[in-house]
Amino acid sequence: MTTIDIPDDSLFGLDNLPYGVFSTPGGERRVGVRVGDHVVDLAVALDDEVFARPALNAFMAQGHARWVEVRERVTELVSGDVPDAAVHAVADVTLHLPFEVGDYVDFYASEHHASNLGRLFRPDSEPLMPNWKHLPVGYHGRGGTVVVSGTDVVRPCGQRKAPDEAAPTFGESRRLDIEAELGFVVGTGSELGSPVPIEEFAERVFGAVLVNDWSARDIQSWEYVPLGPFLGKSFATSVSPWVVPLLALQKARVATPPQDPTPLPYLRENAPWGLDIELAVEWNGEVVSRPPYREMYWSPAQMLAHLTVNGASTRTGDLYASGTISGPERDQRGAFIELTWGGKEPVRVGGEERTFLQDGDEVALTATAPGASGGRISFGEVRNRIVPANHPGR
């Protein structure tokens, strides 16, 4: 038996206990919980086959009462002795995509980000569209290209046309960008034809991950009219390997910023689901921005109510992301297009003036939130490197 050492200041203490999928060299993928700098193999520790799987989906599908029960059992277990065979150093395991991703949708819930992008993409119009304060605007992304932290991001090619060019050309994206977001993972799905009431958010959503919604701004700005983002964002979306349970985020709950006009009844919250989560964006090892999640105009409960209000069903493993998290200050912007104002105001990274991403660049998003006992909990990180395009110039 082993006692797991959890330093007092650990961001992965008992207040956190995020779930992931790991493997040891030559071993199968299985579900684990992170505790300090260790991963506890739940199939071994709890002797339960639902965790001997390559994804969290089967466990998530068991529902909210079971999530509460397992969290209590894990808390008890790791506070005492754990069988040796169940404990691995996190440095000795490979972390995988933690859940099988169903549908992926992405919202646009930051007023600061939406206003900035409006100014950059549509300089002759009002920054916010007339619908923006009435509903959480979103688009359908591509679930099959959601990848885990550590996966290389291949620079996409596509059609691009700058405003001063007469016709589009084909080639590598020259304006490759990030979007720092939080993603919410549906634990228990809902039936076709049955909208999810806003109060059911915490029953249905299992947890949250960090999301980087990689965006090729030159492809996007040419293709997006009038149906929204398509190939400019579907080439890769990366997520952190640890799913922080919603049960660990109770202390992070805050009211959203005031919503005026008052939203329609199906979007009215009886309990706040704004979240006081602080992100950091690292570009080649330097923190260039600290986006504050508490600034998000729409809450994740409102997003779920909206995305099902027409009767669309949801399934275990569906992922919906918040949209880029940007605060009011320049160094709180969650995308480089905003941070560098369309490439016109470079930032200094590694002693160089930089605008969009170059091949070989590495971006990492991290985040922390207040934990239940007064300390902080971590979301881990989503870190990826840009590699050269596969078909340059074709």
Ligand SMILES: O=C(O)/C=C/C(=O)CC(=O)CC(=O)O
């Ligand atoms: O305003 C636009 O045309 C485009 C906006 C985005 O690219 C943002 C997007 O993907 C949603 C978000 O991350 O907030």
Ligand SMILES: [Ca+2]
């Ligand atoms: Ca996005």
Ligand SMILES: [Mg+2]
């Ligand atoms: Mg994407």
